[in-house]
Amino acid sequence: MKPYVIGLDLGGTNSVFGIVDANANVVAQTSVKTRGHGPVEQYVADCVAALKPIIEEVGGINKIQGMGIGAPNGNYYTNCIEYAPNLPWGMEEIPLGKMFSEALGIPVAMTNDANAAAMGEMAYGAAKGMKNFIMITLGTGVGSGIVCDGKMVYGSDGLAGELGHVRVEPHNGRECGCGRTGCLETYCSATGVARTAREIIETSDAPTLLREIPLDQIESKDVSIAAGKGDEVAKSIMDFTGRLLGRACADFACFNSPEAFIFFGGLVKAGDLIMDPIRKGYEENILKCYAGKAKMLVSQLDDAKAAVLGASALAWEL
Amino acid sequence: MKPYVIGLDLGGTNSVFGIVDANANVVAQTSVKTRGHGPVEQYVADCVAALKPIIEEVGGINKIQGMGIGAPNGNYYTNCIEYAPNLPWGMEEIPLGKMFSEALGIPVAMTNDANAAAMGEMAYGAAKGMKNFIMITLGTGVGSGIVCDGKMVYGSDGLAGELGHVRVEPHNGRECGCGRTGCLETYCSATGVARTAREIIETSDAPTLLREIPLDQIESKDVSIAAGKGDEVAKSIMDFTGRLLGRACADFACFNSPEAFIFFGGLVKAGDLIMDPIRKGYEENILKCYAGKAKMLVSQLDDAKAAVLGASALAWEL
Numbered sequence: 001m002k003p004y005v006i007g008l009d010l011g012g013t014n015s016v017f018g019i020v021d022a023n024a025n026v027v028a029q030t031s032v033k034t035r036g037h038g039p040v041e042q043y044v045a046d047c048v049a050a051l052k053p054i055i056e057e058v059g060g061i062n063k064i065q066g067m068g069i070g071a072p073n074g075n076y077y078t079n080c081i082e083y084a085p086n087l088p089w090g091m092e093e094i095p096l097g098k099m100f101s102e103a104l105g106i107p108v109a110m111t112n113d114a115n116a117a118a119m120g121e122m123a124y125g126a127a128k129g130m131k132n133f134i135m136i137t138l139g140t141g142v143g144s145g146i147v148c149d150g151k152m153v154y155g156s157d158g159l160a161g162e163l164g165h166v167r168v169e170p171h172n173g174r175e176c177g178c179g180r181t182g183c184l185e186t187y188c189s190a191t192g193v194a195r196t197a198r199e200i201i202e203t204s205d206a207p208t209l210l211r212e213i214p215l216d217q218i219e220s221k222d223v224s225i226a227a228g229k230g231d232e233v234a235k236s237i238m239d240f241t242g243r244l245l246g247r248a249c250a251d252f253a254c255f256n257s258p259e260a261f262i263f264f265g266g267l268v269k270a271g272d273l274i275m276d277p278i279r280k281g282y283e284e285n286i287l288k289c290y291a292g293k294a295k296m297l298v299s300q301l302d303d304a305k306a307a308v309l310g311a312s313a314l315a316w317e318l
Numbered sequence: 319m320k321p322y323v324i325g326l327d328l329g330g331t332n333s334v335f336g337i338v339d340a341n342a343n344v345v346a347q348t349s350v351k352t353r354g355h356g357p358v359e360q361y362v363a364d365c366v367a368a369l370k371p372i373i374e375e376v377g378g379i380n381k382i383q384g385m386g387i388g389a390p391n392g393n394y395y396t397n398c399i400e401y402a403p404n405l406p407w408g409m410e411e412i413p414l415g416k417m418f419s420e421a422l423g424i425p426v427a428m429t430n431d432a433n434a435a436a437m438g439e440m441a442y443g444a445a446k447g448m449k450n451f452i453m454i455t456l457g458t459g460v461g462s463g464i465v466c467d468g469k470m471v472y473g474s475d476g477l478a479g480e481l482g483h484v485r486v487e488p489h490n491g492r493e494c495g496c497g498r499t500g501c502l503e504t505y506c507s508a509t510g511v512a513r514t515a516r517e518i519i520e521t522s523d524a525p526t527l528l529r530e531i532p533l534d535q536i537e538s539k540d541v542s543i544a545a546g547k548g549d550e551v552a553k554s555i556m557d558f559t560g561r562l563l564g565r566a567c568a569d570f571a572c573f574n575s576p577e578a579f580i581f582f583g584g585l586v587k588a589g590d591l592i593m594d595p596i597r598k599g600y601e602e603n604i605l606k607c608y609a610g611k612a613k614m615l616v617s618q619l620d621d622a623k624a625a626v627l628g629a630s631a632l633a634w635e636l
Contacts, residue, residue: 132474146573148473153466155575156450157611160466162572165605168488170565178605247488254480255464255573257473287483287496293475 002065004058006051007312008100009116010034010071012086015043017051018308019058022316024124026305028054035088043089044099051104066107067100068314070116070307077158079110107318113137113307115152115161117264117299118145120310125300126262133258134249136163138265141177142185142192148256164189168248188245190220190266196237197223208233224270238270239277246281246296253290264299264306271298320383322376324369325630326418327434328352328389330404333361335369336626337376340634342442344623346372353406361407362417369422384425385418386632388434388625395476397428425636431455431625433470433479435582435617436463438628443618444580451576452567454481456583459495460503460510466574482507486566506563508538508584514555515541526551542588556588557595564599564614571608582617582624589616 004027009016015034018026030050037043055061073084079097081087087094101108111119118135121127127135131150137143142164146153153160164185165178173182174195186192197210197218209226210218210233226234249261261282267274279296301309322345327334333352336344348368355361373379391402397415399405405412419426429437436453439445445453449468455461460482464471471478482503483496491500492513504510515528515536527544528536528551544552567579579600585592597614619627 132478148466148471148478149469151467153574155466156577157575157608159607160450160573160575162605162607166569166572167603170486170488180603180605251484252573254484255473255478255570256471257475257478259474285485285498287480287498289477289480290475 001316002063004063005065005312005315006055006067006104006106007308007310007315008047008067008069008071009307009311010069010074010081010087010096011307012072015047016308017047017054018305018312019054019064020309020312024301024305024309026308028057029308030054037088040089040094040096040099044096044103047100048103061105064106066109066315066318067104068116068119068311069097069100069108069110070113070311070314071096071110072113074110074112074116075158076109076111076115076152076154079108081110107315109314109318111152111154111158111314112143113310114143115145115154116310116314117143117301117306118147118262118310119152119313120301120306121262121264121299122147123313123316124309126297127260130259132256133260133262134163134252134256135262135264136245136249138189138263138267140190142189146256163248163252166248166251168244184245184248188241188248188267193220193223193237193241193267194218196240197234200233200237204233206233210234220267224267224273227270227273235273238273241267242274242277243281243284246278246283247285249278249282249294249296250285250287250290253286253294257290258294260295260297262297262299264301268298319634320381322381323383323630323633324373324385324424325626325628325633326365326385326387326389327625327629328387328392328399328405328414329625330390333365334626335365335372336623336630337372337382338627338630342619342623342627344626346375347626348372355406358407358412358414358417362414362421365418366421379423382424384427384633384636385422386434386437386629387415387418387426387428388431388629388632389414389428390431392428392430393476394427394429394433394470394472397426399428425633427632427636429470429472429476429632430461431628432461433463433472434628434632435461435619435624436465436580436628437470437631438619438624439580439582439617440465441631441634442627444615445578448577450574451578451580452481452570452574453580453582454563454567456507456581456585458508460507464574481566481570484566484569486562502563502566506559506566506585511538511541511555511559511585512536514558515552518551518555522551524551528552538585542585542591545588545591553591556591559585560592560595561599561602564596564601565603567596567600567612567614568603568605568608571604571612575608576612578613578615580615580617582619586616
């Protein structure tokens with residue numbers, strides 16, 4: 001086994017590269033704007049040019065086991081980015097894994113952001129040593145990565161693990177960006193939390209710090225901050241969100257009876273204000289044979305590095 | 319690889335043994351009453367005595383790869399039956415796998431009925447060659463077996479795959495035997511279908527053949543038969559049941575993006591009367607990225623032999 005791997009966190013704005021050792025140290029880092037390179041071939045060439053000096057820094061390409069890419073709509077099986085609306089290369093299948101592999105001369109694997117986060121927790125974080133767990137990422141949407149018997153669940157097409165689109169409210173649920181209604185992410189994503197806040201503020205007269213913010217500018221973070229200050233309305237929003245997420249996780253447990261759920265994302269920064277309701281919702285709804293078994297954990301990866309670490313974790317398997 | 323395996327379908331009444339070849343032929347069979355042996359040691363001794371002659375028939379124990387047991391609450395990891403209320407040995411952990419292994423001198427594996435059914439489909443039936451699928455068994459309850467990347471999902475404790483207890487109606491759902499409400503099996507099991515029938519008959523005046531049966535004696539089978547005769551009420555019950563099951567499967571797809579769902583049990587005998595609504599419910603509710611991918615299939619195992627075949631399939635992995 002070589003001492004390093006490369007992780008690429010490919011976002012709509014920035015492409016962040018890190019060279020990582022087995023102890024989750026990002027020993028060298030660089031980044032490139034994702035847009036403005038013209039065709040994808042030029043993007044790859046510009047990335048490789050940016051990588052060259054940091055690869056030399058760690059002793060050259062022979063010290064590097066492989067590269068992992070975490071990308072929206074990244075497909076592990078095809079090593080392609082499939083129809084990613086927020087990336088600059090149109091709605092094509094982009095064989096980015098193969099292109100980087102050929103340009104660098106090392107094996108490259110790819111998956112989506114939430115799966116990469118799960119791999120990161122398993123390689124370096126809260127899931128170290130675990131064989132069965134579910135990663136839940138709470139961002140603009142709700143993502144998930146599912147690990148069974150030590151292996152990422154990719155499914156028949158590489159697109160498994162979309163638990164954010166399990167419908168927790170089958171009737172009269174909120175409209176979701178996916179075109180359906182009642183999906184988990186319409187309630188428990190950052191946008192879902194803001195939506196709940198607006199709903200409550202508009203439909204009640206209860207005093208709350210959140211009224212100081214223009215209604216259409218309230219963000220999930222504002223709710224967390226207000227809840228931290230003891231604001232009752234904000235606390236009730238956290239309670240609603242966490243209980244619902246906990247209830248959903250109780251259903252997810254019926255799939256793979258995980259030893260833990262690991263939560264990542266801005267919302268989790270609220271600590272017990274969100275984790276306690278998650279645990280409560282889970283306990284209230286879990287099937288008896290699973291009760292008391294799964295831990296509800298917070299990601300152990302440093303936020304700023306989590307995406308690069310997660311992507312890099314893929315490469316240890318190469 | 320030796321030419322035969324033994325399957326044991328361990329039920330509350332009968333323990334049915336079959337010696338099976340790789341082509342799903344049950345080449346020899348015997349059975350023993352599950353009750354009336356006194357302690358479990360005597361049960362095992364009596365089973366082995368019954369097995370002896372059929373083992374000799376196929377050329378002796380050296381021709382047998384191993385034995386698989388499908389049993390209520392059978393746990394693959396511990397090789398024990400755990401707290402099975404319908405078996406005669408009380409609420410203990412019974413190390414039945416180990417006991418049979420020692421008595422016969424061959425390796426023995428155990429799992430629950432629904433997992434065994436999934437293994438049977440994978441070894442001999444509709445899932446032959448598949449790597450990602452979900453088995454749904456529709457009996458008194460709703461059971462499930464989940465296969466990811468060619469492997470049965472057992473989870474952290476051997477109890478994974480209880481999709482019958484995913485809550486499809488989170489609010490005002492039917493009471494379930496598990497102590498919660500709204501579980502899939504309260505709607506889509508045989509008992510669930512009978513419950514729907516009673517509800518509809520009691521709350522409407524619509525003419526239906528089902529009124530010829532005393533209300534408390536209506537069974538799922540009666541609904542299938544009436545629907546087969548074109549009875550509109552019975553057809554609407556099948557439609558309700560299938561649509562709901564299809565909707566639930568659309569949520570399940572978010573977990574492992576299966577290439578197929580395979581349905582087994584009495585209800586499935588209604589053919590398109592139930593499969594069409596399942597397909598419709600699935601299509602109406604599936605997340606776009608999975609649409610049109612999973613096949614909705616009926617078990618290909620002969621009903622009478624399915625449980626023994628399923629149990630035997632476990633042994634090919636030994």
